[in-house]
Amino acid sequence: GAVVSQHPSRVICKSGTSVKIECRSLDFQATTMFWYRQFPKQSLMLMATSNEGSKATYEQGVEKDKFLINHASLTLSTLTVTSAHPEDSSFYICSAPGETNYEQYFGPGTRLTVT
Amino acid sequence: AQRVTQPEKLLSVFKGAPVELKCNYSYSGSPELFWYVQYSRQRLQLLLRHISRESIKGFTADLNKGETSFHLKKPFAQEEDSAMYYCPSLSAGAGSYQLTFGKGTKLSVIP
Numbered sequence: 001g002a003v004v005s006q007h008p009s010r011v012i013c014k015s016g017t018s019v020k021i022e023c024r025s026l027d028f029q030a031t032t033m034f035w036y037r038q039f040p041k042q043s044l045m046l047m048a049t050s051n052e053g054s055k056a057t058y059e060q061g062v063e064k065d066k067f068l069i070n071h072a073s074l075t076l077s078t079l080t081v082t083s084a085h086p087e088d089s090s091f092y093i094c095s096a097p098g099e100t101n102y103e104q105y106f107g108p109g110t111r112l113t114v115t
Numbered sequence: 116a117q118r119v120t121q122p123e124k125l126l127s128v129f130k131g132a133p134v135e136l137k138c139n140y141s142y143s144g145s146p147e148l149f150w151y152v153q154y155s156r157q158r159l160q161l162l163l164r165h166i167s168r169e170s171i172k173g174f175t176a177d178l179n180k181g182e183t184s185f186h187l188k189k190p191f192a193q194e195e196d197s198a199m200y201y202c203p204s205l206s207a208g209a210g211s212y213q214l215t216f217g218k219g220t221k222l223s224v225i226p
Contacts, residue, residue, distance in 0.1 A: 032211040043201065044159070044216045051211075093159070097212065102147060102205060104214055106159040 002028045004096050006107035013084055013114055021079045021110045023050075023094030029074035030096035034104065035067075038091040050077040050094075084114040117142040117204035119185075119217055127223045128192050136187040136220050138176075138202030147205035148185040149214070150176055154198040162200075163187070172196070192224045 003026040013019050023033055031052045036044040048069055049057040056069035066088075068080040081088050091111055095104040119140045128134045140146050150162040162171055165178045165185060176187045185202060199221050203214040 034213065036216075043218045046213060046215065049211060049213065095159075095214075102149075102164065102212055103161050108158045 002026075002096070002098055002105045004094065004105045004107040006092075006094055006110050008110060009108060010111040011113070013112070015085055015114055016083055018080055018082045019084055019112060021081070021092055021094075021112070023077045023079070023096075023107055025075045025096045025105075028096075028098075030077075031074060032097060033071065033077040034095045035069065035077075035079050036093040036095065038093060038109070040091075044093060047079075050079075052077075081112065084112070086114045088112065089114045117146055117148075117206060117215075119148070119202050119204040119215075121200075121202055121217050121220050123220045124218060125221045125223065127225060129225045130194055131191050134189050134192040134196070134222065134224075136200050136202075136222060138185045138187065140183050140185060140204065142183075142204075146178070146185075147212075148176075148178060149203055149205070150174070150185075150187050151201045151203060151214075151216075152198050153201070153219075159201070192222075194224050194226055197222055197224045 005024045007022045033050040035047045037047050038044045047062045050069045050071040052071040058064045071077045091109050093109040095106045148165045151159050152162045153159045163176050174189045199219045201216050201219040203216045
């Protein structure tokens with residue numbers, strides 16, 4: 001089946017710095033990828049839809065200048081958390097739709113800790 | 116737009132007992148419903164989708180339009196079924212279909 005990878009799996013950064021998270025579709029192309037955020041013991045919250053070759057679409061309440069998304073190719077989307085603060089600490093998950101467009105393949109997630 | 120709710124945050128059952136994870140939806144048209152599962156320390160993965168009408172890992176889910184439900188059932192729970200289960204709704208976004216996740220239900224199977 002389709003595989004989505006994320007890098008890094010976990011990252012610790014200092015407050016005020018920026019962190020980039022990569023999401024790759026390994027054996028298929030994805031013109032669209034999704035970025036989610038998951039707080040401990042809570043559900044996934046859709047942050048934005050990443051579109052190859054165009055601007056990302058952000059969900060209401062998500063700061064686009066804070067969470068920069070770049071869909072550089074058909075297999076790579078990146079999420080950059082700029083000027084990170086401790087409240088940005090969370091589990092960030094990406095996904096990409098499969099052939100049917102209904103099914104999504106999820107990455108393993110990236111644990112971000114801002115100190 | 117579709118909306119789904121999972122009324123139970125936590126469900127504990129004994130091994131071998133039947134299990135039913137509830138999912139209720141509200142949508143005036145033909146709903147697109149799924150069950151996703153997240154095992155401990157693993158990524159989220161698709162378990163079932165209603166149009167396939169298949170059984171995966173012993174689980175089935177039937178769309179009940181009269182009760183507007185899509186409950187996930189298994190006749191005999193196993194310890195390895197312990198996980199978080201989500202019944203997301205599907206909606207059309209900007210050029211793509213989006214999944215919106217509710218709070219999910221944590222299933223704990225007691226040995």
